[in-house]
């Protein structure tokens with residue numbers, strides 16, 4: 606999005622918006638990403654109600670202010686220069702409820718909480734998502750995929766503010782998803798909530814499947830150090846998962862500054878303490894070069910570059 610509003614004008618204008626949520630200036634994004642990396646957000650707002658969220662989103666759209674919707678920040682690398690414009694954090698929009706076998710979750714609800722809610726009602730079908738860091742909105746946007754199953758496979762409908770600025774309930778049938786792609790990507794769209802179609806199941810078995818998924822992630826080192834999960838997408842045409850390709854070049858442990866290819870998972874880059882976003886990006890480019898030189902193909906990033914990379 607083009608940034609063409611002078612900073613002071615934007616800061617003054619935003620104070621006039623009619624919402625109760627506090628407005629923060631120059632909020633460090635490192636506190637809002639799982640990488641623990643990222644410069645300041647020029648303006649950072651956490652709407653407290655869906656109405657406030659809608660008001661803020663419409664305000665940004667109508668005035669053509671630059672905005673970025675933040676879930677749990679678990680799939681983004683925010684630039685060291687930070688984010689120009691308004692970061693809208695949906696964390697507080699997080700209600701969850703159920704009607705029969707359908708679970709309704711707001712965009713800011715933590716995926717883990719939604720899985721636990723379903724499990725406590727004896728509803729099966731979400732276990733594969735358990736221990737995935739992130740929010741429902743972020744998981745839908747990314748079409749998050751775990752243990753060979755994508756979140757799009759359990760959606761019934763999604764409530765959005767659509768590209769035309771209107772509130773809509775989109776039925777799964779009209780939504781086109783693919784591997785790690787969703788109809789929400791790179792569009793001026795806000796995901797507000799979703800309905801998931803589950804099945805009745807045995808509470809104990811559901812919880813034991815969830816626990817097994819969590820254990821597997823722990824064993825693979827997912828939560829060992831700050832990171833954003835897999836850096837690169839898998840591509841069937843490459844014959845092996847991205848992690849195996851990187852590992853075949855013995856790149857585990859390769860580091861630039863505080864950014865390091867995880868010793869435990871070759872497709873993860875970890876922040877060993879004080880990594881800069883620029884170091885992570887440099888390491889990503891180095892891995893891409895090495896893979897291209899060795900195999901002739903180009904790995905594609907799964908993580909998103911957010912903020913000012915100019």
Ligand SMILES: Cc1cc2nc3c(=O)[nH]c(=O)nc-3n(C[C@H](O)[C@H](O)[C@H](O)COP(=O)(O)OP(=O)(O)OC[C@H]3O[C@@H](n4cnc5c(N)ncnc54)[C@H](O)[C@@H]3O)c2cc1C
Pocket residue numbers: 639673674675676677678679680681695712713737738739740741742743744745746747748749750751752789794795796797827828832833834835909
């Ligand atoms: C340890 C670890 C393990 C991981 N394992 C997996 C895995 O197994 N599978 C997998 O798919 N991913 C994995 N990830 C990546 C990440 O957890 C997922 O992509 C997650 O779904 C991102 O959700 P989020 O809320 O953090 O989104 P964010 O990172 O905050 O945002 C991601 C994108 O979604 C957009 N967005 C977020 N909310 C909304 C909304 N309400 N409306 C519109 N746009 C929105 C943002 O603008 C951004 O473009 C892992 C990450 C970590 C740290």
